[in-house]
């Protein structure tokens with residue numbers, strides 16, 4: 332791979348920052364007057380203010396209002412070089428990164444690439460649900476909602492119209508709560524004016540939360556206020572409710588209840604790259620060795636059963652084999668359930 336072009340060999344040590352979100356940008360700002368060559372690489376040339384994405388999704392703000400050009404932010408940073416590129420690989424031994432625009436050596440490397448939406452390995456949901464992590468996600472949500480309203484006008488059956496109008500949000504954290512509130516206000520004040528032919532009493536806004544409270548990281552008082560506020564706005568908040576499947580039309584809940592909607596926003600938790608690594612590390616370091624131990628232990632069990640009375644000293648091995656075998660099954664079971672998303676709130 333070629334070197335990234337036009338990055339001079341610096342007199343000062345080189346700090347490479349990957350990602351210019353809140354973390355990367357703040358660090359780059361702090362290093363403005365330090366004696367480093369700072370190289371910032373991001374796959375986008377703008378910083379996005381994620382807390383207001385819900386406003387873009389509900390047409391309250393344009394994407395440009397929450398996106399700030401990085402070159403403008405960094406224009407007075409004489410020690411800073413910015414490039415658009417995507418980090419692909421790091422060689423920590425050689426202190427080199429490999430990106431879509433070439434390779435580069437570093438003295439210090441900061442990876443601040445943020446997080447991604449966590450679908451908890453639920454394939455159907457990943458395929459059909461709408462995440463809200465970037466301006467393009469927000470615009471997609473906005474377009475899907477508006478296209479569904481346009482489509483609702485072409486139908487006569489109440490069930491069918493409701494499926495186009497209904498919106499389900501999964502995750503009662505700040506994103507889900509803010510989005511539900513904004514949609515409920517849209518339903519009340521804006522949509523009836525824009526779509527006078529649609530009866531918006533047929534539109535339901537659901538907020539499904541697997542925990543026992545909304546915005547549970549905040550105080551119980553705030554949590555209750557958020558609940559009451561949404562309730563008053565007509566949002567159907569369902570606590571202690573898991574969404575187990577969604578095929579693009581029917582949301583299946585852990586309670587056995589089903590609801591029809593063509594719009595399901597997935598605003599649950601996030602998944603950092605490190606989490607992904609730690610799960611594969613878990614598999615490599617615990618599950619696979621445990622599986623091997625289990626197989627060996629199983630062999631001991633069989634041997635112990637066959638030789639049982641004749642070789643009494645193998646009995647203790649059988650007992651241990653059974654315990655280990657059980658442990659292995661438990662771990663495998665846990666892993667399978669996790670893959671299916673059953674432990675979505677744990678992992």
Ligand SMILES: Cc1cc2nc3c(=O)[nH]c(=O)nc-3n(C[C@H](O)[C@H](O)[C@H](O)COP(=O)(O)OP(=O)(O)OC[C@H]3O[C@@H](n4cnc5c(N)ncnc54)[C@H](O)[C@@H]3O)c2cc1C
Nearest residue numbers: 350351352353354355373374381382384417418444445464
């Ligand atoms: C809808 C929403 C609402 C939120 N509301 C709030 C709130 O009200 N209050 C609050 O405190 N927090 C809120 N947050 C969380 C907050 O936005 C994040 O905690 C914060 O953005 C994390 O900053 P970061 O720098 O780690 O990552 P990010 O801001 O996500 O930045 C990561 C950067 O890395 C870049 N990148 C990613 N991968 C690569 C790669 N391979 N190569 C190069 N570049 C890459 C991306 O382009 C991006 O610019 C909200 C988040 C969302 C999604």
